[in-house]
Structure formats: structure tokens, C-alpha cells
Amino acid sequence: MRIDLISLFPEFVAQCAAFGVVGRAGERGLLSLYGFNPRDYAEGNYRRVDERPFGGGPGMVMLIDPLRAAIAAARAADPTPARVIYMSPQGARLDQAKVRELASHERLILLCGRYEGVDERLIRAEVDEEISIGDYVLSGGELAAAVIVDAVARLQDGALGDAESAVQDSFEDGLLDCPHYTRPVEHELGSVPAVLMSGNHAQIAQWRRQQSLGRTWQRRPDLLNEAALSKADRKLLAAYQAEVAAAEAAENGSSAATEASAGPDSGPAA
Ligand code: SAM
Numbered sequence: 001m002r003i004d005l006i007s008l009f010p011e012f013v014a015q016c017a018a019f020g021v022v023g024r025a026g027e028r029g030l031l032s033l034y035g036f037n038p039r040d041y042a043e044g045n046y047r048r049v050d051e052r053p054f055g056g057g058p059g060m061v062m063l064i065d066p067l068r069a070a071i072a073a074a075r076a077a078d079p080t081p082a083r084v085i086y087m088s089p090q091g092a093r094l095d096q097a098k099v100r101e102l103a104s105h106e107r108l109i110l111l112c113g114r115y116e117g118v119d120e121r122l123i124r125a126e127v128d129e130e131i132s133i134g135d136y137v138l139s140g141g142e143l144a145a146a147v148i149v150d151a152v153a154r155l156q157d158g159a160l161g162d163a164e165s166a167v168q169d170s171f172e173d174g175l176l177d178c179p180h181y182t183r184p185v186e187h188e189l190g191s192v193p194a195v196l197m198s199g200n201h202a203q204i205a206q207w208r209r210q211q212s213l214g215r216t217w218q219r220r221p222d223l224l225n226e227a228a229l230s231k232a233d234r235k236l237l238a239a240y241q242a243e244v245a246a247a248e249a250a251e252n253g254s255s256a257a258t259e260a261s262a263g264p265d266s267g268p269a270a
Contacts, residue, residue, distance in 0.1 A: 001030065001031050001032075001103070001105070001106060001107065001108075001152065001153075001156055002031075002032045002034070002078060002080065002082075002106065002107045002108075003031065003032070003033050003034070003107070003108045003109075003110060003148075003149055003152075004033075004034045004035075004036060004074035004077070004082065004107075004108070004109045004110070005033065005034070005035045005036065005109075005110050005112065005142075005145055006036050006038065006067060006070045006071055006074065006109060006110065006111045006112060007035060007036075007037065007038075007110075007111075007112040007140075007141070007142055007145065008037060008038065008039060008049065008112070008114055008140075009112075009140070009142050010035025010036070010037055010142075011035065012142045012143075012146070013033065013035070013110075013112075013142050013145050013146045013149060014033055014035065016143075016146035016149070016150065017031075017033055017146065017149050017150065017153070021150075021153065021154045021159055021160060022149065022150050022153040022154065022159075024159070025153040025154070025156055025158075025159040026153075028158060028159070030153070030156040030157070030158055030159050031149075031152075031153045031156055031159075033149065034074065034077065036070040036071070036073050036074045037070065038062070038063075038066035038067050038069070038070040039066065040070070041065075041066045041069035041070050041073065042063070042065075042066040043065075043066075047066075048063065048066075049062060049063055049066045049067075050062050050063060050114070050115050051063055053116060057116075058116075059115050059116035060115040060116060061115060061116050061117060061118070061119055062113060062114060062115060062117065062118045062119060062122075063119065064119045064121055064122045067111070067118060067119075067122050067126075068122060068125075068126065071084065071109060071111070071126050074109050075109070078107065080106050080107045081106075081107065082105075082107040082108060082109045083102075083105050083107070083108050083109070083128050083129065084108075084109045084111060084126055084127050084128045084129075085102075085108060085109065085110050085111065085127070085128065085129050085130070085131050085148075086111045086113065086118065086123055086127040086129075086130045086131075086141075087110060087111065087112050087113065087130075087131060087132075087133075087141030087144035087145050087148075088113065088117070088130040088131070088132060088141070089132050089135070089136070089137050089138075090130060090132065091129070091130030091131040091132040092129070092130065092131060092132065093131075093132050093133075093134065093135070094131050094132065094133050094134075094147070094148070094151075095171065096151075096169075096170075096171035096172060097171075098131070099148070099151040099152060099155065100155060102148060102151075102152050103151075103152040103155040103156065108148075108152075110141070110145040110148060110149075111126075111127065111141065112140055112141030112142045112144070112145050113140065113141045114139070114140045114141070131144070131148070132144070133147050133148075154166060171223075173227070174223055174226055174227035174228070175212045175213060175215075175216045175223065175224070175227055176212060176215045176216045176219060176220060176223070177212060177215075178207075178208040178209075178211035178212045178215070179211055179215075181193070181196060185197065193207070195207045206236065209233070209236060210236040210237070210239065210240050211240075213229070213233055213236055213237040213240060214237065214240035214241070214244070217237060217240070217241065218244075
């Protein structure tokens with residue numbers, strides 16, 4: 001896969017992509033990153049890439065022509081058609097389904113804004129899609145582009161040591177991942193759940209599925225509403241919910257008992 005970055009700071013994204021799984025994907029030729037800096041395509045001694053907004057107001061707006069020329073240079077560098085994506089807080093929010101879709105493209109061009117953003121006419125003419133990485137405002141699109149580069153790189157065939165690990169990740173089947181444990185079995189912070197030490201693969205798989213369901217119910221009920229649950233899933237979840245309710249009742253019972261024994265009327269008679 002090829003990703004071109006249209007950015008005033010393309011090295012920023014390249015740095016983020018230099019480590020771990022993404023760095024190895026680059027070394028293995030699974031992902032190539034190229035930077036196109038609009039400043040290199042700006043005219044005049046000052047190579048301006050921004051101007052004050054028409055209508056007044058604070059900040060600066062990125063000029064059409066340097067961006068357009070940088071996008072044209074990126075397109076001309078490789079005949080493979082590219083999907084042009086503007087990183088923008090106003091775009092559709094990125095999720096794992098979108099990451100999978102992006103990862104299936106042979107080529108992406110990621111446009112990173114700065115300042116107040118990009119002249120609207122450039123977006124209308126050149127951009128296929130706007131993507132946001134969340135409901136907050138960053139000072140530039142580079143971090144958002146780095147998020148996309150990382151998320152799509154690990155989905156390239158051969159990027160992960162064990163391709164299964166991506167399949168088990170959160171969101172892949174609409175649920176959050178189960179908790180993970182490693183050595184030592186006993187630690188002052190607690191023990192590893194016994195089922196994981198049992199060697200019984202069916203039981204381990206069932207425990208993991210139940211933990212996934214339970215965690216999603218506790219942390220992201222919105223996901224659970226969308227997930228396609230089987231009858232077996234519903235049974236596992238009901239058992240998890242019953243366990244949580246029992247633990248809460250026990251907790252409430254013991255704190256009520258503690259309060260009662262510490263209350264003004266409960267002490268021994270003077
Ligand atoms: N004035 C713009 C607005 O409120 O929609 C925000 C501009 S922001 C300061 C500068 C650049 O950062 C944007 O052009 C965009 O490329 C990037 N950016 C900021 N927040 C982002 C987000 N949540 N997701 C993706 N890109 C973002």
C-alpha cells in the first residue's frame with residue numbers, strides 16, 4: 001500500500017511510522033510513505049502557504065494553489081489511482097470498519113490541514129472524503145494522519161507476527177477485546193484467572209468470549225446494541241451480568257453492615 005502525505009510537516013508522520021509494527025511494515029515493503037510539502041510548491045520569495053480569511057476573523061487559511069500543486073505532484077508520482085482524504089474534525093469519525101475499508105485501498109493521499117484549515121474550494125475540488133479522529137480539535141492533521149497510517153499498516157497482510165491477533169482486537173467483531181494476562185501466575189497484584197491455566201481450549205475461548213461481552217456491556221453498551229449476538233452469547237452475557245449483580249449486592253451488603261456497626265446507635269452501650 002502507498003500513502004502520500006500532503007503536509008507542512010511530513011517528517012512528523014514519517015517519524016510516528018518508524019517504530020514497531022508500522023516500522024516493520026515499511027521495512028518489509030508492505031507500506032510506503034511519501035511526503036509532499038505544499039511549501040515546495042508555493043510561489044514567491046516567502047513561499048506563502050496561508051492567507052488571512054475573507055470576511056475577517058482570527059487565524060489563517062491554507063491557500064488553494066500550493067495544496068493543489070502538491071496533490072497533483074503526488075498523483076503524478078505513481079499511476080495508481082488514489083483516494084484523497086482530508087483529515088478534518090468535521091469529517092466522519094474514524095472507526096475500525098472505516099480503517100479496514102481504507103486498508104483495502106492500494107493508495108491513499110492524506111491531506112493535513114493547519115491553521116484554521118483549508119480553503120473550502122480546494123476541499124470541494126480535490127477531496128473524496130473527510131475523516132475525523134474524534135470530537136476534539138488538533139492544531140494540525142498530521143497526528144490524525146499518523147493514526148490512519150498506524151491503523152491501516154497493521155492490517156496489511158504480513159504486518160503482524162500473528163494475523164489472528166488483529167482479528168481478536170477490539171471492534172473487529174463489534175465487541176471490546178477480553179483482558180490479557182502473562183507471567184507470573186501469582187503476583188502481589190493478583191493471580192491469573194484459573195481457566196487460562198487449564199489448558200482447556202474450549203473453556204478458554206468461552207471465558208474470553210464472555211469477558212468480551214461483559215466488558216462491552218460495562219464500558220461500551222452502545223456497541224453491544226449494534227453487535228450480532230448468538231443465543232450462546234446472550235447466555236454468557238446473562239451469566240456475567242448475574243455475577244456482577246451478585247458482587248455488587250455483596251459489596252452493598254457489607255458496606256451497609258459496616259455503616260450500621262459504625263453508626264451512633266450501634267456502638268456498645270456506655
Ligand atoms: N477551524 C477548524 C474547525 O473548527 O473545523 C479546525 C482547524 S484545526 C486547528 C487545523 C487542522 O487540524 C485541520 O485542518 C485538520 O486537518 C486537523 N484536525 C484538527 N482536528 C482534527 C480531528 N479531530 N481529526 C482530524 N483532523 C483534525
